Amino acid sequence: MPRDKTAAAYRVHIETFGCQMNEYDTELVRALLKAEGFALTDDRERADVVLMNTCAIRENAHNKVYGHLADLKAIKRQRSLVVGVLGCMAQNLKKELMETESIVDVLVGPDSYRRLPDLIAQAIEAQEQGLAHKGIAVDLSEYETYEDILPERAEGVNAWIAVMRGCDNFCTFCVVPYTRGRERSRDPQGIIREAEHLAAHGYKQVTLLGQNVNSYRYEDWDFARLITAVAEIPGIERVRFTSPHPKDFPPALLDAVAGHPNICKHIHLPLQSGNDRILQMMNRTYTCKEYLDLVDDIRRRRSDIALTTDIICGFCTETEEEFLDTYLTMQEVGYHAAFIFKYSERKNTIAARKYPDDVPDTVKSDRVTRLVELQKAISLEKNREMIGRTVPVLVEGDAKKSSAQWMGRTDSNITVVWEKRGSSARPGDLVPMTISRVSATTLFGEERPPS
Ligand code: SF4
Numbered sequence: 220m221p222r223d224k225t226a227a228a229y230r231v232h233i234e235t236f237g238c239q240m241n242e243y244d245t246e247l248v249r250a251l252l253k254a255e256g257f258a259l260t261d262d263r264e265r266a267d268v269v270l271m272n273t274c275a276i277r278e279n280a281h282n283k284v285y286g287h288l289a290d291l292k293a294i295k296r297q298r299s300l301v302v303g304v305l306g307c308m309a310q311n312l313k314k315e316l317m318e319t320e321s322i323v324d325v326l327v328g329p330d331s332y333r334r335l336p337d338l339i340a341q342a343i344e345a346q347e348q349g350l351a352h353k354g355i356a357v358d359l360s361e362y363e364t365y366e367d368i369l370p371e372r373a374e375g376v377n378a379w380i381a382v383m384r385g386c387d388n389f390c391t392f393c394v395v396p397y398t399r400g401r402e403r404s405r406d407p408q409g410i411i412r413e414a415e416h417l418a419a420h421g422y423k424q425v426t427l428l429g430q431n432v433n434s435y436r437y438e439d440w441d442f443a444r445l446i447t448a449v450a451e452i453p454g455i456e457r458v459r460f461t462s463p464h465p466k467d468f469p470p471a472l473l474d475a476v477a478g479h480p481n482i483c484k485h486i487h488l489p490l491q492s493g494n495d496r497i498l499q500m501m502n503r504t505y506t507c508k509e510y511l512d513l514v515d516d517i518r519r520r521r522s523d524i525a526l527t528t529d530i531i532c533g534f535c536t537e538t539e540e541e542f543l544d545t546y547l548t549m550q551e552v553g554y555h556a557a558f559i560f561k562y563s564e565r566k567n568t569i570a571a572r573k574y575p576d577d578v579p580d581t582v583k584s585d586r587v588t589r590l591v592e593l594q595k596a597i598s599l600e601k602n603r604e605m606i607g608r609t610v611p612v613l614v615e616g617d618a619k620k621s622s623a624q625w626m627g628r629t630d631s632n633i634t635v636v637w638e639k640r641g642s643s644a645r646p647g648d649l650v651p652m653t654i655s656r657v658s659a660t661t662l663f664g665e666e667r668p669p670s
Pocket residue numbers: 386387388389390393394395396430431464
């Protein structure tokens with residue numbers, strides 16, 4: 220940092236791409252920068268430092284980051300600006316980014332955020348002296364959980380708590396084990412203290428996060444015990460969790476979800492493919508039958524638990540028949556919603572090294588379209604069953620399309636929209652809502668007056 224200036228003289232703007240874990244990591248980074256005195260700004264045009272917290276899961280996310288880098292290049296031609304790339308792309312593409320993207324000054328992977336304030340200060344100093352400088356921190360850690368850092372959260376109804384980091388599963392298509400390292404879980408007492416702090420500050424919903432959240436283990440604590448302990452904290456109205464792996468659902472966890480009133484009746488259960496050969500190539504460690512048995516187990520406990528999923532279309536060598544197995548499995552399960560993606564080869568993954576990415580892009584796109592159409596029809600049918608029912612909805616804030624409407628979510632995580640006129644609801648309230656009409660993605664309701 221130049222001697223005549225402090226960190227407070229520099230405004231940092233952070234853009235976040237990808238999953239909730241990245242949103243959470245941005246909150247950690249904000250806390251780390253604030254503790255070192257940097258000013259934070261939402262306005263990129265006025266920023267002295269722009270950081271991009273990136274995602275390496277899909278091609279689309281990569282392309283967005285490269286697009287933003289091109290914009291920043293234009294800004295950097297006109298004035299001084301420090302540009303940093305954080306997160307999974309920084310970890311996975313360090314060499315390429317440093318060599319081909321001349322405007323990147325700082326590159327920091329997900330386990331090295333503690334070094335970020337120093338690297339930014341060095342980059343600012345070098346830039347003000349007209350020196351070429353690149354700061355890199357991409358070491359993976361077996362221990363880093365940022366346990367002692369209280370994230371700088373945006374105000375709202377929901378707060379995320381990362382309970383574990385990393386992944387040991389090595390699904391062959393996935394880059395996460397290489398960008399985020401081995402699994403490690405946080406001390407449950409620290410998590411409980413954080414959740415108590417959130418409840419005391421008015422957050423009504425807590426979402427427990429991890430790349431493989433239900434493999435959480437710390438001494439004799441497992442995920443079922445942890446989520447129950449969090450749900451029992453006074454003031455926490457709802458607890459959610461994401462993203463789980465189907466292999467880690469012991470009966471105690473299903474009992475916790477089914478039996479505890481504060482744990483939301485929604486399980487995200489990534490299927491990825493409904494064909495055993497493809498599942499094996501993906502190293503998902505379950506067969507389609509084992510997955511369907513788990514679905515039966517869940518529904519035997521409570522038929523109202525909503526299931527959602529992730530699907531990859533056109534994984535290496537997937538045939539039309541194998542794709543149809545996925546189609547039929549989706550029909551059989553009847554998910555409330557599904558995130559459906561084309562397979563995109565990720566550098567450094569097992570699939571990239573071992574298998575040909577040989578399904579033509581047009582075939583992948585066609586398969587995605589067919590599954591999206593199927594899912595739309597299923598979601599619409601499920602939502603229609605809600606018409607006339609009254610359900611508790613947690614108010615989150617203004618609806619996306621109109622500030623004259625509220626938006627909230629049901630326990631099963633379905634979006635509900637209703638008119639503000641005549642409503643005394645506030646974000647964070649749980650209100651009874653009678654559903655009057657639906658689309659495939661949204662329920663529209665009317666607030667039931669208190670009796
Ligand atoms: S479980 Fe599989 S898909 Fe999920 S983060 Fe780990 S390797 Fe990636």
